[in-house]
Amino acid sequence: MSDFDPSSLATQLAGYDIIALQTSIAKQTKNLEAQTKALDALRGALTSFRTSIKGLNSTTASVLKNSATMNMEGIATVTANASAKKGTYSLNVKQLATAQQKSFEDLDDDAIKNATGTLKIDLNGESIEIEMDGLKSLADFAEAINKTDFPSASNSSTATTGQNGITASLMRIDGKVSLIMNSDQSGAKYDIQLDTSGMTSDQTIFDNQETVTAGKDAIFTLGDSTKEYYSSSNTLDSLVDGVSIKLTGLTEDKKPLIISVDTDTTETQTQIQTFIDAYNTLRETVSGLTKTGSSTDTRGAFAGDASISALSSELSNLLRGTFGEQNMTKFGITADKDGKLSIDSEVLEKQLKNDPQTVAQFFNGNDGLIKSMDKSLDKYLSTSSGLLKGRQETLDRQQTDIDTKTEKMNTRYESSYNRYLKQFTQLQSLMTQMNNTMSMFS
Structure with a gap:
C-alpha cells in the first residue's frame, strides 16, 4: 500500500488517453513551424531582392554610370x-x-514698436504682408518675416526646403544691431522691395537701407x-x-x-554585378526551399509547391526576355545549368564602347527588366493580394486550429485525470479499510 499513488496512476492513464492526439498535434506543429520558417525566409529573400533592384532604378540611380x-x-x-x-x-x-542682401542699420526696437499698419514686401512679382501692429522689437519683426511664405514657396510642387522667399536676421557689430534681409534665391530678378504705403505711421523707418550684396545672374x-x-x-x-x-x-x-x-565602365559593371549577386542569392534561396530532396539531401519546405516553383521560372523567363530591343547576352550575362548568372567583362566593355545607352534601356527603361521584375514580385509581396499574404493567412488558420485542438486535448486530459484520480483514491480508501480489518484478526 505504501507504493500505491492515485495521482501517479491517474497521470499515467490520462496520458495514455491523449497520446494519439498529442502525437498528431506535435506533427502538425512541426510541419507548421517548418512552413512558417520557410515562408519568412522566402519573404526576406524576395524583399531583399526587390530592395536591391529598386536601388538600381530610381530618379537618382541607374545601372549605367x-x-x-x-x-x-x-x-x-x-x-x-x-x-x-x-x-x-x-x-x-x-x-x-549671387543672392541680394540688404541691411537697415538705423532701424531699432523703438522704430518697430511705434510702427503701425501693413508693410508689403515684394520679390520677383510676388509679395507678402507684415502687420506691424503688436510688434515690439527687431527680433519680432524678423520672426514675422521668416514665418510668412511667398506664394511660390507655399506651393508644395515648387517649394525649396528651408526657403520661404526672404530670410531676415539680426547682425551685431560693435554693440549695434542691424536688420539684414536676404533673398533665398540668387539672381538679378530677386530684388527685395518694401512698400510702406499701407503703413499708418512711421512710413520712413525703412528709408535708410543699403544693398550689401547685389542680386546677380x-x-x-x-x-x-x-x-x-x-x-x-x-x-x-x-x-x-x-x-x-x-x-x-x-x-x-x-x-x-x-x-x-x-x-564609367568600372562602375557600370559594379552595378550589373550587384544585380547579378542579388538575383543569384534569391535563386539559391528559392531552390533550397523547393528542392525535392534525396537520400543525402533534405527536402525543402516548399517541395512540390507549384506556385512557389513558378517564381523561379517566371524570373528566368524575364531574364531571357528582350527589353529595349536587347537581351542579357548582349552585355555578356549568361546563366549556367543551375540558373546562376555570371558576366563576361570583355563583352560588357565592348558593348559599353559601342552603345552604352543600351544598358540603360535594357535595365532601366520604362518597360525594362527591373520594372518588369518588380511588377512580377508584386504578385508575391503585395500586402493586399500577394501570394505570401495568402500563405500567411493559411498558416495563421492552421495555428488557430492547432491551438483549438490543444485546448480540447488539455480539457480531455484534465477530465480523464480527475476521473482516474477519483477512482484510484476510492480504491486506495477501500484497500486501507480492508487492511485495517485484516489487522484486527491477526
Missing part, C-alpha cells in the same frame, strides 16, 4: 547621370550668381562663341542633358573649363 571630368578644379562641380551622352563641352564663366559663354548666357542660379541642370553643373568660380581669359562626359 557615366562620369564627368574637368580640366581644372575650383570652377565647378559636375555630375552626369545615365541619360548623359558622351561629349566634351567648353565653358567660360564670367560671373557667378551667372554669366557664361560656350566654346569660342562670344554670346553670353544668363542664369539666376549657379546650378545649370538643363544646359547639357543628363549633366548637372554647379558653378563655384570664374575662369580666366582664354582658359575655358573643359567638361568631358564618358561612360
Whole structure:
C-alpha cells in the first residue's frame, strides 16, 4: 500500500488517453513551424531582392554610370547621370550668381514698436504682408518675416526646403544691431522691395537701407562663341542633358573649363554585378526551399509547391526576355545549368564602347527588366493580394486550429485525470479499510 499513488496512476492513464492526439498535434506543429520558417525566409529573400533592384532604378540611380571630368578644379562641380551622352563641352564663366542682401542699420526696437499698419514686401512679382501692429522689437519683426511664405514657396510642387522667399536676421557689430534681409534665391530678378504705403505711421523707418550684396545672374559663354548666357542660379541642370553643373568660380581669359562626359565602365559593371549577386542569392534561396530532396539531401519546405516553383521560372523567363530591343547576352550575362548568372567583362566593355545607352534601356527603361521584375514580385509581396499574404493567412488558420485542438486535448486530459484520480483514491480508501480489518484478526 505504501507504493500505491492515485495521482501517479491517474497521470499515467490520462496520458495514455491523449497520446494519439498529442502525437498528431506535435506533427502538425512541426510541419507548421517548418512552413512558417520557410515562408519568412522566402519573404526576406524576395524583399531583399526587390530592395536591391529598386536601388538600381530610381530618379537618382541607374545601372549605367557615366562620369564627368574637368580640366581644372575650383570652377565647378559636375555630375552626369545615365541619360548623359558622351561629349566634351567648353565653358567660360564670367560671373557667378549671387543672392541680394540688404541691411537697415538705423532701424531699432523703438522704430518697430511705434510702427503701425501693413508693410508689403515684394520679390520677383510676388509679395507678402507684415502687420506691424503688436510688434515690439527687431527680433519680432524678423520672426514675422521668416514665418510668412511667398506664394511660390507655399506651393508644395515648387517649394525649396528651408526657403520661404526672404530670410531676415539680426547682425551685431560693435554693440549695434542691424536688420539684414536676404533673398533665398540668387539672381538679378530677386530684388527685395518694401512698400510702406499701407503703413499708418512711421512710413520712413525703412528709408535708410543699403544693398550689401547685389542680386546677380551667372554669366557664361560656350566654346569660342562670344554670346553670353544668363542664369539666376549657379546650378545649370538643363544646359547639357543628363549633366548637372554647379558653378563655384570664374575662369580666366582664354582658359575655358573643359567638361568631358564618358561612360564609367568600372562602375557600370559594379552595378550589373550587384544585380547579378542579388538575383543569384534569391535563386539559391528559392531552390533550397523547393528542392525535392534525396537520400543525402533534405527536402525543402516548399517541395512540390507549384506556385512557389513558378517564381523561379517566371524570373528566368524575364531574364531571357528582350527589353529595349536587347537581351542579357548582349552585355555578356549568361546563366549556367543551375540558373546562376555570371558576366563576361570583355563583352560588357565592348558593348559599353559601342552603345552604352543600351544598358540603360535594357535595365532601366520604362518597360525594362527591373520594372518588369518588380511588377512580377508584386504578385508575391503585395500586402493586399500577394501570394505570401495568402500563405500567411493559411498558416495563421492552421495555428488557430492547432491551438483549438490543444485546448480540447488539455480539457480531455484534465477530465480523464480527475476521473482516474477519483477512482484510484476510492480504491486506495477501500484497500486501507480492508487492511485495517485484516489487522484486527491477526
